[in-house]
Each structure stands twice: as C-alpha cells, then as structure tokens.
Amino acid sequence: MQTRYWNFSAEHSKNIAIVDDQGSEISFAMLAEEVNEFINKLPDYKALIFSKVSNSKASIVTYLACLKAEHPLLLLDSNLSEDLFDNLVACYRPNLICSEGEIEQCHNDKLKLNPKLALLLSTSGSTGSPKLVRLSADNVQANAESIAQYLRLTCDDRAITTLPMNYSYGLSVINSHFHKGAAIVLSEHGIISRELWAKINDFKVTSMAGVPFLYQMLRKLKYKRFNTQGIRYITQAGGKLDVETINYFMDECTNQGQEFVVMYGQTEATARMSYVPFDRLASKAGSIGIAIPNGKLTIVDTNGELVKDALVEGEIHYEGPNVMLGYAESLSDLALDDECQGMLKTGDLGYFDDDHFFYITGRLKRFIKMYGLRLSLDSIETWLEAKQYNVVATGVDDLLVVCLIDEADEAVLKELLADEYKININNIEVEMLLEIPRTANGKIDYKLLLKSIGK
Template identity: 40%
Template sequence: MTLLAPGARLVDAESGTVLDGAALMTEVERQADALAALPDGVLFARTAVDSASVLRYLAAVEASRAVALIDPKLDVPLLTMLMERYRPAAVLDAPAAEPPAGYRAADGHWLRLDPDGIRPHPDLAVLLPTSGSTGNPKLVRLSRKAILTNAHAIADVLGIDEREVAPTTLPLHYAYGLSVLNSHLISGATVVVERDGILGRGFWDTVAAHECTSVAGVPYHYEMLRKLKFDPAANPGVHTLTQAGGRMRPELVAEFDTLMRSAGGRLFVMYGQTEAAPRMSIMPWDRLAEKIGSVGPALPGGRFAVRRADGGDTTHPKITGEIIYRGPNVMMGYAENAAQLALGDECDGVLPTGDIGYLDEEGFLFITGRLKRIGKVFGNRINLDDLEHATRATGLGIDIVAAVPADDKVVLYAEGATAETCKAASQALSDRLHLHASGFDVRPIDTIPLLASGKIDYQTLADGI
C-alpha cells in the first residue's frame, strides 16, 4: 500500500511547479533511496508548508523509514533536547546552526556520526508531537496501517476522488493538515501547496487560480472568516468546507452550514485526535442542520463507546462519560525516548480520548467537554470549555475567548473586547453561576495566541497570568 495513487498531483502555488503521475513517483522514489541509505534510527524532518517538505515525507513513507514531523519554528535548544532523547539518524532540512555533539552537517541536513542506533519497530511510520512547539515533547507513534486506513476512510466518507483539488491550509506537522494531504494523494486528487494559509493575503486568489474544490479549517479560522464576511458565492469552485481541530460553537456551525447550502455547497464537521491518525468521525453534511452539535458517527471500521462512572463502557444513548474509540487507526502508543521507538502496539486499537460526551439513538457522537479542562472558582469545579461557551452566550459580542485556571479563580481572555465589556462579562458569569464576579477575571486581549495548528495556545496564556 502506498500514499500515492497513480493520478495524484502536487502543485506548488508559489513557483507553479507541477509533479504528477510518473514524475511524482520518480522523485519520491529517488529521495526514498537516499533516505534508505541513512543509519538506523528515526528521521527528524523539519516540515514546513512547502513542496520539499511534502516530498521528504512521502519519500520517508515510501522507504519505510519512521519519520518524526517537526515544527521548523522549534528553537535549536528544544530541538537539541529532542535529539538527545530520541537519537535520530538525521535531522532533515536542519537549522542554519552548528549541529550538536555527535552530528555533522551535510547537504543541509544533520547526520548522526554513530552508525549504530535503535531501529524503530517495522510497523512504525510517522511520529507526531502531542503539543505544538512547546510543552510535553512526547511523540505519538503511528503505524503505516493506521495512516493508510484512516486516509482511505476519510476519502471514502468525504467522496474525495481525482477531481478534487485541496490547498494546504494547516501545518503539515499537525495531524489535521497531514490528513488532508494523505486523504487527497491516496485518492489520486490534487494538493496545492499554499504557504500562507486561509488568513493569508493571497490565499483566495490561489484557490481561484487553481480551481480548488475544498478548504479545511479549525474553529479559529471560521471565527475569523465570519468577521471577514466570508461569501461562498465569491468562491464558486469551493463546494466543500471541513472543520476539525476542536469543538466549534454550534451557532457558528449553523451559520456556515446555511452559507454553504445556500451556494450549493456543504460543510463537514469532523472529530479527531493525533492519537487516531487523526480522524475518528465525520458528520454527514446533509444531516448537520438536524443534529447541530454532533460530530457524527464513527468512521468506517471504527466505533465509539462511553465510559460510565463505574468504569464500564456502554453505547446506550444519552449516557455521558469519557468517549472511548476503537479502530485500526489508533496509535501504537507514545514514545518519550529512543528505546520506546522499538516497541510494538501497546494500545490494541483502543483510545480513551479524554473527551466527555454521549451518543444518541443513531450512534451520533456529541462532545460536551474535556476531562482535564477544569478550573476552580472559590473551590467550585467548573468546566473551562463550558465557561467559554457561557461567555460567548452573554450577548456582549465576545466571540473569541480563552479560559485558563488561576489559583481559586478563572482568567478569561476576550479577543478585541473593551474593558467595559470584560467587566460586564464577569458580572454576567457571576449572575449565571451564582458565584462572586471576582472569580471570573475577564481580560481584554488584542489577539489570542495560537499554536501552529490554529488551536488556542492555552499554555502561553497561563504562563502570562
């Protein structure tokens, strides 16, 4: 099995270069031969949104070399720390700096001097970080089977075929961005490598010029598109929008669903985690309006259950608990050092997601929060996701908000809000939850910081308190 179907095309929007068919496969095989000759060990690939990074990734998969996709913005000290922990055979597209001890620079890469290294498990294909460019550096171990079966399942449900053209809208070292690439190339479709992303100045010009048919985004992208008064009629070739990367507020889902339907298009709301390679469910677009808030049924080959308070799992409708997913796309496990790269499958296809939710009578999943997104206000436990939703529901015009715990209160950052609006929001939350307003410290902020994935960077906000 391969990630490249015969008709797959890769288009570089900046240079206009097109690689397709035999030419694309020939280039991937040429690079695969070079990677196969490197010493044993995982490969670190600094993966930008460019054609060179895409080709390196495809070559690593083709050569059956386990590859960790690394944010190219990762600073050298943190990259060095990861290298000490995992002892990669090489750092591809290395920084313009002196390599650390035990490595030498060659042809733009850092190569390990010691030819002996820990050989990764033969099933291991891709490693992705669990937390952006900062925080816990452990890696998610994804097998070749997980990557390929998930790409096929996504393509099947979304109806991706050789006629589809998708621009890159997200980092390729982020699971959602990588899954867009995988699901299109494995279907013989076209991927347009566009460096600036949805909010870039020339993005929609690229979409029009290359006749793109779909666009993928995270909730923040849709919040910004709403502010920019996105009009699907202005982009008639785009018949599909997809959303993942966190729970999007139901009002925004309904708004974009109506927008797309009015233009003859469709919106797919999806649910996934890096640990599931990454998609677990896709909401059928034609049922979205009747089930706003749902992320749909499990993808083909997968299934959901809910873990009850007594520890048992159930598929009985309306019972709320931790969501458990089972499927062939579940990770092999985590790796926190080089030795763990050689381990086999430790998960047996079972993933406790850490998300809280319930199933309805048809098996459609509704997510209501996170197990660990909890704060305390005067000793009272409060779900931070629910608190963000309550802030948006105050009617004060706060659409983009991020809540972080702080001692015995919660700090909420409201993007673009005034001091007066923040004070009113604190009081509104106090009235709703019957706790003193001082427990809800709502602060104005020009722009909420984001990770490269487009998700809110809660750690940076917490560090700034």
C-alpha cells in the same frame, strides 16, 4: 489490498499530484521518481529521521520517501525554535536531520526502533514537547482510506494547503488525496491573502480545510466576498466551532452549492474519528457527528461501564485501525510495541443523542476545583458564548479567570458567573486581552495564556 498511498498506484501515474508554489504541475509518476531518488540518499539500515517541514514539494518528497523506505520519521515545523529543536534531538538522537531536501547525518548507531513504527507527530503544535504520538503505516493508511470514503474524494479533487503538514489534520489532507490520486496545491499563504485566493481560482481548487479560528475570521470577512465557485466542500476540525459560525457556513455553503463538513479527531487517532454528514448538519449543529468508516465511538461512565442510554455523559472512547501505537517521551519508547490495540480514551467528555450522534461537553483535564468542587472551564466558555460573550476561560484551583476578547462590562460578567456557578465573586477575575495566544495549529494555547496573565 489497495496500494498504499506512498507506493503510488499505477492507475494514478498520469494524474497531477502536486501543484508547487511556482504553479508547476508534478504528476504522480514524476513524484515517484523524485521519491525513489531521495530514497537512494538514505541509509540501508532502519534510521530515525527528523524532518523540518513546510508546505513544500521537498518536504512531501522526504515524507513519502521515509514511509516507502520504512524509516521512522518525525515531522517538525521548520519554524520551530532552535532551543526546542535541540531538546528533541538530545532526547531522541535521530540518525538524520532533513530540511527542504538537504540531509545532515548525525550518527550511524543502530537504534532500537519497533518494526511497526512509521511516523512520529507532536500533539503540542510549536511547543517542542518531547511527548510524541507513535503511528504505524497501517494507522496512516487506514485513516486516509476512511477520510477519502466519507468525503467522497475522487482523482478530480484538488485541496490547497491551509494547514501545516506537521499537524495531523494538515497531513491527513495530503494523505487522503494521494490515496485517491488527487492533487495537492501547495501554499504557505494566509487565509486572508490575495495570493491564496488566486491559487484557489487559478488551479481549480475543490476543497479547503481549517480550524475554528480560520472560519471565525472568514465569517468576519464575509465568506461570499471570495470567489469560491470551484469549491465542492470545506472541512473544519481542530477544536469546537461555535454554533453561530457553523450555521453561517451551512447557509453560505448551501447557497453556493458547497458542503461544510464538521469533523472531530486527535493526533492519537492519526487525525480523524468522526464527522457530521452535511445533510444532517442543520439538525445536529454542535455535534461531532458519527464515527468515520471502520471506526466506532462509545461513551464510558466513571465506573468504566459502557453507557447504553442517550444523553448520559461520560468519556468518549474510540476504536479503529487508525489508533496510535502509543506515546513516546524518550528514545527507549520508540522500541515499544502497540500499547493501544486500536482503543483510545479521548479525554473528552460527552454523550450521544437518540440518533446516536455524539456531542462533546468538555475535557476531563479542563477543570479547576473551586473549594473542592470540580468546575468545567469548557462548559463555562459554552455558557458565556450562548450569552454573546467572546471569551476564553482558564484559571487555577480556587480562582476562575475569564479572558475577554471583546469589550464588556466586567462587573456584570462577574455577577453572572457568581450567580450561575455559585462562586464567590472574589474568586473570579476578568482579564482583557488584545489577542489570545494560539499554537501553530491554530488552537488556543492555554498554558501560554495562563503564563501571559501571570497565573
């Protein structure tokens, strides 16, 4: 059995684990010492711990210490508003609150916590929703192993933190690298900052991770402008990336001897469920690929039956050891056992092709009803993107709202939509927005979008 990444394999002890924000290198042996020192400050009973995190060494030490000492931990953005944080504290009553190595004790009550519970993550970015994903130690270890396998990670790899560690995608980068004895270069700088690209070159970074918004920005800035000679691969997840941008990075990476790995996942599966092998990307652009090692993807129709034929739409289901224990919405839920049993209904609609590569067509919940008929907002976005419109589709029942990011003829757009989707033109609104609201994870915040346009 492999050593779990938070227990630090002896063979990795001399490897560099972290390059901190000052450029200091910390070995795995040094990191292990700091983790053990932090454990000595924690209670001897099973405590529920909230940790306000940033991409810092102190945040990583706290995280690893809690995993090793088996204290269930909720990772929260250090910039989460005070009101939202207080609501979570009131809902879950943590024993301790940690922030950048500092510990605040709240109470010593022995809470009812399931023995399997190791980690809590929010699916909602910075909204502070009380709905959390319950993960076990087996979940996070299994996903780290699978990711390390398909990305072919070695102890020579170095990733830079371009995503928050309280976001499952950002955390999975840390986990998978530590599993292989590879290094993490810490950074809080944005993708267009000189400081980030200086770190990438100075510390010989080999990989970078990003959500669609990041790659769309890099495309506008021209990826080849940046010095990426040390990069071995870059990864994309966190939402559907348009095919044009996929093809752009496939060409750019090919020219520079790099790989562009498109992936799919959810926090409910710890992070990752599928990926597109780079050598298949040219023929499978727009696909979410194949299941990760030790995972399985299937399509289930509206009758609950397994779809056996290609190109038949249904809900995407995933099976694997990285599937969460279940959700939590209150303290009492933290005592619950494994409710999912390794099976996850993703809520995504899709199909597989003749080569068994999977494609997403929309979300089960991303629909409005137009006089009783369901209308997929995701399919509308995809259709308009193919016609070179930069839009986000939203709305409420009997009203479709299309938000334009770039200027366009609103009357023409309405006529196109009315004709294609057989909608009365009076049931379509077009809004011009300077900026699309996004969560801390870079995903479109559809709830805030609706609120911002007064719907």
